Amino acid sequence: MSKLTLKEMAAHFKVSVSTVSKAIHDSYEISEELKAKIQKFAKENHYRPNKVALNLLNRSTKSIGVVIPNILNYFFVQVLFGIEKVANDRGYSIISCISNHSLEKEVITLELLNSGSVDGLILSSVFTESQIEKHAEHIKELLGEQIPLVLFDRVTELIDCDKVIVDDFEAGYKAAKYLVDTGCKTIAVVTPMKNTQIGRLRIEGYKKALKERDLPFDDTLILSIGKKDDLEFLLSFILNSKKIDGIMALDEITAVKVMSIAKSRGYHVPNDIAIIGFTNGQLSKYVTPALTIVSQHGAYIGETCANLLIDRIENKNAPKPFETKVVKTSLIVRDSTKKQ
Amino acid sequence: MSKLTLKEMAAHFKVSVSTVSKAIHDSYEISEELKAKIQKFAKENHYRPNKVALNLLNRSTKSIGVVIPNILNYFFVQVLFGIEKVANDRGYSIISCISNHSLEKEVITLELLNSGSVDGLILSSVFTESQIEKHAEHIKELLGEQIPLVLFDRVTELIDCDKVIVDDFEAGYKAAKYLVDTGCKTIAVVTPMKNTQIGRLRIEGYKKALKERDLPFDDTLILSIGKKDDLEFLLSFILNSKKIDGIMALDEITAVKVMSIAKSRGYHVPNDIAIIGFTNGQLSKYVTPALTIVSQHGAYIGETCANLLIDRIENKNAPKPFETKVVKTSLIVRDSTKKQ
DNA sequence: GTGAAAGCGCTAACAT
DNA sequence: ATGTTAGCGCTTTCAC
Numbered sequence A, B: 001m002s003k004l005t006l007k008e009m010a011a012h013f014k015v016s017v018s019t020v021s022k023a024i025h026d027s028y029e030i031s032e033e034l035k036a037k038i039q040k041f042a043k044e045n046h047y048r049p050n051k052v053a054l055n056l057l058n059r060s061t062k063s064i065g066v067v068i069p070n071i072l073n074y075f076f077v078q079v080l081f082g083i084e085k086v087a088n089d090r091g092y093s094i095i096s097c098i099s100n101h102s103l104e105k106e107v108i109t110l111e112l113l114n115s116g117s118v119d120g121l122i123l124s125s126v127f128t129e130s131q132i133e134k135h136a137e138h139i140k141e142l143l144g145e146q147i148p149l150v151l152f153d154r155v156t157e158l159i160d161c162d163k164v165i166v167d168d169f170e171a172g173y174k175a176a177k178y179l180v181d182t183g184c185k186t187i188a189v190v191t192p193m194k195n196t197q198i199g200r201l202r203i204e205g206y207k208k209a210l211k212e213r214d215l216p217f218d219d220t221l222i223l224s225i226g227k228k229d230d231l232e233f234l235l236s237f238i239l240n241s242k243k244i245d246g247i248m249a250l251d252e253i254t255a256v257k258v259m260s261i262a263k264s265r266g267y268h269v270p271n272d273i274a275i276i277g278f279t280n281g282q283l284s285k286y287v288t289p290a291l292t293i294v295s296q297h298g299a300y301i302g303e304t305c306a307n308l309l310i311d312r313i314e315n316k317n318a319p320k321p322f323e324t325k326v327v328k329t330s331l332i333v334r335d336s337t338k339k340q
Numbered sequence C: 001g002t003g004a005a006a007g008c009g010c011t012a013a014c015a016t
Numbered sequence D: 001a002t003g004t005t006a007g008c009g010c011t012t013t014c015a016c
Helices: A006-013 A017-024 A032-044 A051-058 A074-089 A103-113 A129-143 A168-181 A197-212 A231-241 A252-264 A282-286 A298-314 B006-013 B017-024 B032-044 B051-058 B074-089 B103-113 B129-143 B168-181 B197-212 B231-241 B252-264 B282-286 B298-314
Strands: A063-068 A093-098 A120-123 A149-152 A162-166 A187-191 A222-224 A246-249 A274-278 A292-295 A324-327 A330-332 B063-068 B093-098 B120-123 B149-152 B162-166 B187-191 B222-224 B246-249 B274-278 B292-295 B324-327 B330-332
Touching: A006 A017, A006 A032, A017 A032, A051 B051, A063 A074, A063 A103, A063 A298, A074 A093, A074 A298, A074 B093, A093 A103, A093 B074, A093 B093, A103 A120, A103 A129, A120 A298, A129 A197, A149 A298, A162 A168, A162 A298, A168 A187, A168 A197, A168 A246, A168 A274, A168 A292, A168 A330, A187 A197, A187 A231, A187 A252, A222 A231, A231 A252, A246 A252, A252 A274, A252 A282, A252 B282, A282 B252, A282 B282, A298 A324, B006 B017, B006 B032, B017 B032, B063 B074, B063 B103, B063 B298, B074 B093, B074 B298, B093 B103, B103 B120, B103 B129, B120 B298, B129 B197, B149 B298, B162 B168, B162 B298, B168 B187, B168 B197, B168 B246, B168 B274, B168 B292, B168 B330, B187 B197, B187 B231, B187 B252, B222 B231, B231 B252, B246 B252, B252 B274, B252 B282, B298 B324
Parallel strands: A063 A093, A063 A120, A120 A149, A149 A162, A162 A324, A187 A222, A187 A246, A246 A274, A274 A292, B063 B093, B063 B120, B120 B149, B149 B162, B162 B324, B187 B222, B187 B246, B246 B274, B274 B292
Antiparallel strands: A292 A330, B292 B330
């Protein structure tokens, strides 16, 4: 049994398609008797208006595409959650796609979505700093400014659109300042975000905090780890060569791993080494000791993206200048750092 | 600048729409010269065929809807991951919706998806055992067997479709048996899944394990917690009244919380109280001590669902009888239980 | 080599 | 009160 259409019902009742359509919509133009018959039949046979046909007619799908790098990362899950909430409230559904940290997959996904299937796009691109220029061209090429786009997290001035970003400089500063203020002198940074603007900004913030207290910046304390690198090995090396008393890890899972390594090597956290992570997920709360972290307010970022996008979709005729919203971070102090 | 259509290009080149369509598809019918001109123009102006129109024409959207209760639960994230992987490999995209544990939202979502926007549906329904009958009717009513459906995790015989389930009875048995085998005599169960078949099956498995060793079943040891209940308060009560030496918690986050409460009350895990959780997420690995858990192989479940669904979508004409696939669980032994 | 026409399922303006 | 027509963007068959 396939889907019931107006046409089939029209044939069944020997009336025209438009009559059936009107009957279904309870139009005053149709006699009560016919309406009743048709509506009853429609209900009994589970008639559903074909949304694809309506989308074509209305040149709108009431859905938005979301492309994120990774769904196993709590930050993105929170963003998605925020988007979903606002989108649903405002009558949109979301099509979510995972680029899995692959530029190629991201492009394929964008290509897929940019063909009338969605009214707008929310994207956290996975480019690194060296790829920005080329990739920005690619995205512009792809979308041709035909469809509203909101960029979040990893953004670039090369693409002209609405953006939602975290104040990563301030976040890095806040975290490092807290470590310095609680007595740390030699602070290492562990970043899983090689060559990204976000990582760089957080490190700039860290430098500022050091400078304010006249602590020297030592770039051998910056440990950049790739997907295949052995964190334990690399971290141990630094731990052996310097007297580290603080570590800033640029995402949640890295922070947890760093803490686990430090503990297993006999350091007391936070007394020997204080640790600060990023992203307020479930992990940091339940790990022992509970992790002090910088929260980026993922859900709020998602809500902001969705509102920005839907506003633009619904005001396509009266376009406003593009906005970049900066969401502030908060330091959530728990037990992996010393008290102030 | 809006989306470029064939019609517009036809007007621009003063040819017919069908000519442009053929040119775009590089048809042998069109002169090389015209093809080159049109293709160049299309490329420069970022022409994308309108997918909605194609979907209407093909009566297929090459996308599948996924409805899950919660995206902040690692099990579902893993399932989604598995679905996404297979779907993409087989040329489908996924529309994911979160029912947020609300039956009402689930119904609205199904309604939304069942209107031509997707070719098939994967659903983990949120009904409790008392709601099954009514809700099954509702779902059948809604979908009217017009669209392929795969149910996973929480299923019911009342709906005739493909299903993927976990052997929850065996999972409960395995977990309890391990506790018993490592010396536990008084094992409490903490379940956040009030009145679900899954919870009940796991508890049946637990009973079987007790029985095999002639341990008595005591239903005051079963602690069912609702969303608003104070786990710490309720658990403390049981801990005070009985000499508990093992706890089985039916999801990951509950297991972590239970362990945290036990530790804070001075129990040593696993020596005083051994703990087993369910769902192999990030939490259980990094918590101290690392949690012994029952893995449901979420990603594999997702892959199985997607394959089952797409097979059915693509063989609508030659329907096979419905299948129910049972995915076995594995016990992953870590440090929250004693060694065997 | 190019175009006209029909149709996917639906709605809406315009007849009758 | 009911029907006809046109059109959303596209493909495909059949004419010319």
